[in-house]
Amino acid sequence: MMKWVFSGLILVSVLFGALNGRMNEVSNAALNECGNAVQLCLTLTGAMCMWSGLMKIAVKSKLTEKLSRLMAPVISLLFDGLDYKSLAAQAITLNLTANLLGLGNAATPLGINAMRELQKDNKRPDTASDNIILFVVLNTASLQLVPTTTALLRSKAGSATPLDILPAVICASAASITAGIVMTKLLNKAFPAEGKGRLRGREVRA
Amino acid sequence: MSIGSFIIPAVMALIIIYGLVKKVDIFECFLEGAKEGLGTSVSILPALVALMTCVGMFKASGVLDIITYALSPLSSVLRMPKEIIPLAILRPISGSGAMVIFNNILNEFGPDSYIGRVASVLEGSSETTFYTIAVYFGAIKLTKTRHTLTASLTADLTGFVMSALMVTLFFGNA
Numbered sequence: 001m002m003k004w005v006f007s008g009l010i011l012v013s014v015l016f017g018a019l020n021g022r023m024n025e026v027s028n029a030a031l032n033e034c035g036n037a038v039q040l041c042l043t044l045t046g047a048m049c050m051w052s053g054l055m056k057i058a059v060k061s062k063l064t065e066k067l068s069r070l071m072a073p074v075i076s077l078l079f080d081g082l083d084y085k086s087l088a089a090q091a092i093t094l095n096l097t098a099n100l101l102g103l104g105n106a107a108t109p110l111g112i113n114a115m116r117e118l119q120k121d122n123k124r125p126d127t128a129s130d131n132i133i134l135f136v137v138l139n140t141a142s143l144q145l146v147p148t149t150t151a152l153l154r155s156k157a158g159s160a161t162p163l164d165i166l167p168a169v170i171c172a173s174a175a176s177i178t179a180g181i182v183m184t185k186l187l188n189k190a191f192p193a194e195g196k197g198r199l200r201g202r203e204v205r206a
Numbered sequence: 207m208s209i210g211s212f213i214i215p216a217v218m219a220l221i222i223i224y225g226l227v228k229k230v231d232i233f234e235c236f237l238e239g240a241k242e243g244l245g246t247s248v249s250i251l252p253a254l255v256a257l258m259t260c261v262g263m264f265k266a267s268g269v270l271d272i273i274t275y276a277l278s279p280l281s282s283v284l285r286m287p288k289e290i291i292p293l294a295i296l297r298p299i300s301g302s303g304a305m306v307i308f309n310n311i312l313n314e315f316g317p318d319s320y321i322g323r324v325a326s327v328l329e330g331s332s333e334t335t336f337y338t339i340a341v342y343f344g345a346i347k348l349t350k351t352r353h354t355l356t357a358s359l360t361a362d363l364t365g366f367v368m369s370a371l372m373v374t375l376f377f378g379n380a
Contacts, residue, residue: 002339002340002343002349002351002355003349005260005336005355006256006257006260009260009261009263009264010259010260010263012264012267012269013260013263013264013266013267013269014263014267015267016267016268016269016272017263017266017267017268017269020267020268020269022266022267022268025266025267025268026263026266026267028266029259029262029263029265029266030259030262030263032262033255033258033259033261033262033263034255034258034259036258036262037251037254037255037257037258037259038251038255040254040258041247041250041251041254044247044250045243045244045247045248048243048244048246048247049240049241049243049244049247050240050243051243052239052240052242052243052246053235053236053237053238053239053240053243054217054218054221054236054239055239056235056236056238056239056242057221057222057225057230057232057235057236057239058221058224058225060225060228060230060235061221061224061225061227061228061230062228063220063221063224063225101213102213103213103214103217106214106217108341109243109246111338111342112246112250112341112342112345112346115342115343115345115346116246116345116346119346119348125348126348126349126350127348127350127352128343128348128350128351128352128354132348133351133352133353133354133357136338136339136342136343136351136354136358137354137357137358137361139333139338139342140298140333140334140335140338140339140358140361140362141332141333141358141361141362141365142330142331142332142333142365144330147329147330147331149305149330150308150326150329150330151330153305153308153309153312153329154312154317154322154326157309157312157313157316157317157322158316158317159317159318159322160318161318162317164318165323165326165327165330165373165376167372167376168323168327168369168372168373168375168376168377169326169327169330169331169372171368171372172327172328172331172365172368172369172372173330173331173365175364175365175368176331176332176361176362176364176365176368177361178364179360179361179363179364179365180357180358180360180361180364183356183357183360183361184353184357187352187353187356187357188353191352191353193352
């Protein structure tokens with residue numbers, strides 16, 4: 001799937017860059033963005049190391065196990081066959097909590113940790129498992145309770161009440177997360193990792 | 207001092223206190239975890255280079271304007287102002303690009319206008335899909351993502367449509 005995104009974006013950019021007379025900008029992007037990626041990666045590395053370090057302590061002291069016990073009902077509802085005591089469940093709990101609290105920088109390393117744990121349980125290591133897909137989809141939909149960055153930008157632009165959009169944001173977020181979960185579950189059933197899927201009683205080839 | 211600035215130090219303090227009480231070898235443990243984190247960051251870099259290159263080229267090529275033009279009839283049906291389309295398209299692709307467009311919209315139309323509010327709800331209720339997928343799968347070196355992208359984009363699309371509808375619901379029409 002990613003190969004179509006990657007190829008598609010580049011080919012479309014080259015084509016329309018030529019048509020729009022912006023080949024200069026496109027060429028510069030091709031040359032410079034890789035350097036920007038390294039800079040971004042350096043920034044991420046610091047946060048990654050720090051939060052991985054802290055989380056190792058939290059896991060060893062069983063703090064995370066206590067936390068995942070709280071979230072166990074939600075986790076076991078969403079993720080098939082996941083024991084709430086497992087490292088994967090603990091990591092997922094941490095990531096979702098960090099997202100809810102708006103700690104974006106912490107959520108990414110925690111999320112990656114969760115991916116690693118889920119991958120350990122993955123029976124087909126070269127293909128994404130159902131739980132891995134659901135977890136990624138949850139992270140791509142916004143789980144933040146309070147959209148702090150958006151509110152900040154609104155405030156800077158002169159809004160009298162930057163957070164008046166909060167109910168609307170919560171409703172839109174809830175709708176998008178629900179849609180994501182439903183779609184994931186449907187597609188998990190229709191296109192399983194192995195064998196043929198079943199959709200509405202008819203066999204669907206994966 | 208805002209509440210927000212309490213959260214991170216509080217979390218750190220909690221973890222450390224709990225670790226001390228449970229007699230964990232805190233410093234050793236931290237270093238061990240940090241070293242694992244380092245390895246992961248390195249494995250993210252290839253995916254990040256791939257993503258930022260194609261996104262950068264996409265933004266530079268001006269194809270966004272063409273897509274906006276093509277989608278404007280559809281967006282008026284959904285009560286979504288056509289100025290929001292570039293934001294809606296770019297939001298799943300590039301967080302920083304989306305932020306630039308968002309800021310421009312806020313400054314041009316005012317944050318408390320209908321357009322400003324729809325843009326705000328859209329920006330506040332979605333995440334950078336492609337970046338997350340690239341980083342998360344890149345970290346475990348998995349390329350067969352099956353239907354992850356489809357499901358994520360469905361979630362994003364739902365969020366966009368709902369943004370305009372919710373703003374209409376809570377704040378009335380343009």
